[in-house]
Amino acid sequence: MGRLSTAYGQAVAAHRHAAYRLAQARRALAVAAASAAPDTAELVAGLDRTAAALTAPPAAGPLPVRIGTATTVDGGFPALVPLGAGHHLVVDRDARDARVGALLRTLVLRLLAAAPAGTVRVAGLDPATLGATFLPLRPLVDAGVLAATATSEAEIAALLDQAERHARSAGQATGPAGELLVLVAASAPGPRELARLTALTHAGDTAGVCVLLAGVSPGAERTAPRATVLRLNERYALLGDPPGHPFSPDGRGLAAPVQLDGDPQPGTAAGLARQLGPAVRRDAPPAFADLLPARRWTESAATGLRTVVGRAGREPVTLAFDDATPHWLVGGRTGAGKTVFLLDVLYGLASRYAPAELQLHLLDFKEGVSFTEFVPTDRDPSWLPHARAVGIESDREYGLAVLRGLRRELDRRAGVFKRHGVSRLADLPPAAALPRAVVVVDEFHVLLAGADAVAREAVDLLEELARKGRSYGVHLVLASQSTTGIESLYGRAEAIFGQFPLRVALPGGGGVLDPLSDAASRLQVGSAVVNTAAGAIGADTVVRFPDAHADPAGLARVRHELWQARPAGSPPPAVFRGYEPAHPADTPAFTALAPAAGAPVALVGRAVDVDGTAAGFALDAVPGRHLAVVGTDPTGAEVLHAAVTGLARQHAPGQARFLLAPLVAEAQVVAADLTGLLTAAGHPVDRLDVAGLRDRLTGLAAPGEPDGSARAVRTYLVVFGVEAAAAALAAPDPETFRSGREELRTVLRDGPGRGVHLLGWWRGLRPLADDLGGAHQRDDVACLVALNVPGADLGLHLGAHDLAWRPRPNRALLVDRHDQRLQLIVPFVRPESQEQ
Numbered sequence: 001m002g003r004l005s006t007a008y009g010q011a012v013a014a015h016r017h018a019a020y021r022l023a024q025a026r027r028a029l030a031v032a033a034a035s036a037a038p039d040t041a042e043l044v045a046g047l048d049r050t051a052a053a054l055t056a057p058p059a060a061g062p063l064p065v066r067i068g069t070a071t072t073v074d075g076g077f078p079a080l081v082p083l084g085a086g087h088h089l090v091v092d093r094d095a096r097d098a099r100v101g102a103l104l105r106t107l108v109l110r111l112l113a114a115a116p117a118g119t120v121r122v123a124g125l126d127p128a129t130l131g132a133t134f135l136p137l138r139p140l141v142d143a144g145v146l147a148a149t150a151t152s153e154a155e156i157a158a159l160l161d162q163a164e165r166h167a168r169s170a171g172q173a174t175g176p177a178g179e180l181l182v183l184v185a186a187s188a189p190g191p192r193e194l195a196r197l198t199a200l201t202h203a204g205d206t207a208g209v210c211v212l213l214a215g216v217s218p219g220a221e222r223t224a225p226r227a228t229v230l231r232l233n234e235r236y237a238l239l240g241d242p243p244g245h246p247f248s249p250d251g252r253g254l255a256a257p258v259q260l261d262g263d264p265q266p267g268t269a270a271g272l273a274r275q276l277g278p279a280v281r282r283d284a285p286p287a288f289a290d291l292l293p294a295r296r297w298t299e300s301a302a303t304g305l306r307t308v309v310g311r312a313g314r315e316p317v318t319l320a321f322d323d324a325t326p327h328w329l330v331g332g333r334t335g336a337g338k339t340v341f342l343l344d345v346l347y348g349l350a351s352r353y354a355p356a357e358l359q360l361h362l363l364d365f366k367e368g369v370s371f372t373e374f375v376p377t378d379r380d381p382s383w384l385p386h387a388r389a390v391g392i393e394s395d396r397e398y399g400l401a402v403l404r405g406l407r408r409e410l411d412r413r414a415g416v417f418k419r420h421g422v423s424r425l426a427d428l429p430p431a432a433a434l435p436r437a438v439v440v441v442d443e444f445h446v447l448l449a450g451a452d453a454v455a456r457e458a459v460d461l462l463e464e465l466a467r468k469g470r471s472y473g474v475h476l477v478l479a480s481q482s483t484t485g486i487e488s489l490y491g492r493a494e495a496i497f498g499q500f501p502l503r504v505a506l507p508g509g510g511g512v513l514d515p516l517s518d519a520a521s522r523l524q525v526g527s528a529v530v531n532t533a534a535g536a537i538g539a540d541t542v543v544r545f546p547d548a549h550a551d552p553a554g555l556a557r558v559r560h561e562l563w564q565a566r567p568a569g570s571p572p573p574a575v576f577r578g579y580e581p582a583h584p585a586d587t588p589a590f591t592a593l594a595p596a597a598g599a600p601v602a603l604v605g606r607a608v609d610v611d612g613t614a615a616g617f618a619l620d621a622v623p624g625r626h627l628a629v630v631g632t633d634p635t636g637a638e639v640l641h642a643a644v645t646g647l648a649r650q651h652a653p654g655q656a657r658f659l660l661a662p663l664v665a666e667a668q669v670v671a672a673d674l675t676g677l678l679t680a681a682g683h684p685v686d687r688l689d690v691a692g693l694r695d696r697l698t699g700l701a702a703p704g705e706p707d708g709s710a711r712a713v714r715t716y717l718v719v720f721g722v723e724a725a726a727a728a729l730a731a732p733d734p735e736t737f738r739s740g741r742e743e744l745r746t747v748l749r750d751g752p753g754r755g756v757h758l759l760g761w762w763r764g765l766r767p768l769a770d771d772l773g774g775a776h777q778r779d780d781v782a783c784l785v786a787l788n789v790p791g792a793d794l795g796l797h798l799g800a801h802d803l804a805w806r807p808r809p810n811r812a813l814l815v816d817r818h819d820q821r822l823q824l825i826v827p828f829v830r831p832e833s834q835e836q
């Protein structure tokens with residue numbers, strides 16, 4: 001109500017005039033009192049009280065608004081009602097009475113004219129005349145001062161929701177400062193909505209809502225005690241006592257009938273709209289378009305990056321990535337608008353700086369689709385030309401890969417600086433100019449969660465990037481719902497966050513500010529506290545920012561414009577979608593497989609890294625070059641399918657043969673598919689059952705050419721569900737007394753040197769260890785793909801006690817015992833596997 005008090009100040013002159021007229025009336029009535037007209041003395045007293053109220057303006061109070069002329073025998077004087085600051089008006093007839101319609105329109109115009117521009121907003125509801133009451137005020141709708149009239153039940157309910165929200169937030173001083181919402185009911189709505197309207201009239205003087213309610217008759221004084229009640233008869237209106245400023249001592253109201261003012265002059269609404277429009281537009285929540293520059297890609301990033309993020313009051317707020325605020329820390333509870341804020345920033349930057357000036361690395365660790373709009377999809381082939389790497393629902397390992405890449409970039413930049421003898425990005429010669437890189441990590445606490453090797457390395461990398469990034473033009477934006485209590489940051493938080501002078505606290509994100517600051521405690525969604533002094537008390541600016549997603553079509557237009565303007569040949573970003581399965585056919589390294597000299601590779605999945613490189617094992621002649629896929633997850637069969645089809649591509653027909661033993665039901669479909677593919681590619685395929693497998697092992701283990709085949713021909717023994725053959729393998733051969741396991745172990749040791757490789761799917765580590773002859777023989781199968789096997793068991797099997805493997809769908813751990821490689825992968829599956 002602060003601004004209303006200014007309005008009140010402006011209105012005081014009018015009051016004084018009214019008071020003068022009252023004094024005149026009083027003198028006239030005093031004369032009449034001498035003739036002892038019974039009501040006259042009372043009327044004089046009432047007028048005295050009103051005059052006193054009018055000539056002594058309260059510090060912050062209602063606006064006195066004229067409704068018409070009170071008539072006395074001696075002439076007329078203005079009849080005023082207090083409105084705003086917890087004062088309301090109830091009229092007993094509704095707008096179907098033309099006088100009421102005119103009165104409401106007049107009141108709206110007078111309130112708007114009296115208050116400073118931009119401090120009063122009006123919303124009307126009118127179920128009885130379906131909005132006709134407000135039609136003459138149409139220019140005010142166009143100016144954004146008057147909302148479209150609510151006429152249906154749903155519209156009225158939505159309007160009341162909005163008004164109640166406004167009342168609540170104004171009451172907590174979190175709404176747009178001092179804005180008065182005038183709610184005009186030209187006719188009474190249904191009982192439920194009416195009850196909500198009347199309830200709004202009970203809200204205190206800070207609630208920022210003023211209700212003008214027409215069409216409510218008896219008992220209004222009781223149900224709406226903070227409203228002045230106006231009753232109409234056929235000829236004039238009778239004005240009740242304004243609460244707090246009564247005309248009468250006994251509640252009978254003004255004892256002079258009031259002739260209501262008629263409709264304002266034609267053109268008044270249009271004139272007012274012209275005056276108020278610009279101010280209202282400035283005061284409206286900022287629009288997304290306000291964040292964008294007039295012309296695209298005209299700014300230089302040499303000394304920093306700057307963008308408008310929203311408005312403080314009416315002033316645009318620009319934030320920078322520069323020497324003073326190289327990195328930003330953003331806090332806000334879930335749903336507080338973090339993603340929207342980040343999108344505002346990203347679109348603002350991407351519109352100002354060409355891709356040659358700015359690169360974006362975007363990492364999102366939450367379930368959701370924060371940055372999807374920046375990458376090509378089936379629906380929209382566009383991408384943001386600045387985006388280099390985008391991780392959606394990222395794994396922590398992916399985050400780590402991005403951070404490692406950025407650390408390499410720091411080293412590269414250091415080399416460039418050295419070569420040119422400079423220490424600042426701005427000093428590089430134009431031919432060697434480097435783009436600034438903005439790295440956004442949404443929900444970064446996920447990356448740092450726990451105290452495992454990933455968290456430790458991520459903290460180290462973040463610290464280094466934060467420390468050196470300022471000079472090298474690499475800027476971090478870390479956003480999270482919780483910036484405290486992150487275990488891996490203990491003892492390190494100060495060193496890292498100390499490099500983040502710019503803090504943005506969204507609702508619930510006060511953790512990024514000084515512990516004693518409560519600046520963010522009452523923020524609404526759509527606003528944020530911005531602090532460029534690392535959260536220090538007193539350095540706060542409250543910013544309102546627009547909802548980038550409020551106009552998806554407009555947003556898409558901006559994106560498409562940037563995409564169309566991309567430099568020729570610029571590639572789409574490297575995208576990692578955590579939820580997406582990996583298909584061999586979409587992996588360039590897989591589709592490029594062809595017969596070649598050298599050891600064939602068994603590709604088993606896609607690495608969780610920036611480029612999504614194919615991951616696999618070289619099957620060379622070293623003992624132990626066999627593949628074990630372990631876990632009950634049926635993906636095991638899929639991984640073998642991919643490995644085998646990949647191997648098949650590396651052999652011309654006649655150079656390889658495949659022995660397929662699908663021993664478990666889950667593998668039958670996959671094995672049948674594989675048989676078809678291999679046969680079509682011209683490779684011989686033998687299908688084996690348990691007995692066949694046992695036989696072949698003997699042949700493969702025998703000295704000489706494996707199983708009678710020519711040396712140059714590779715043999716791939718592919719067993720799905722090896723444990724299903726456990727009994728058969730354990731039994732000794734009646735003639736040789738050698739068990740199938742012994743034959744198997746011979747094949748494992750000697751096979752690779754003779755071109756024989758086993759690719760097996762074991763559904764548990766235990767049967768694998770049994771087949772190997774104990775965990776100490778683990779190197780006999782050196783290539784492992786672990787699916788859903790517990791980290792502790794895997795650690796035990798591998799003899800690696802600090803193994804941080806947490807099984808999860810669509811992920812596997814690749815282990816190569818020979819080159820000590822541990823790699824998180826997305827295992828290959830056939831597209832059909834998701835349909836089965």
Ligand SMILES: Nc1ncnc2c1ncn2[C@@H]1O[C@H](COP(=O)(O)OP(=O)(O)OP(=O)(O)O)[C@@H](O)[C@H]1O
Nearest residue numbers: 333334335336337338339340341525526545546547
């Ligand atoms: N400036 C804004 N004006 C109006 N509404 C907004 C604004 N910003 C966000 N919102 C609303 O808040 C919702 C949540 O915003 P957003 O998704 O950005 O939150 P978040 O903090 O990223 O939440 P989460 O972490 O759960 O994804 C949005 O769907 C939007 O409707």
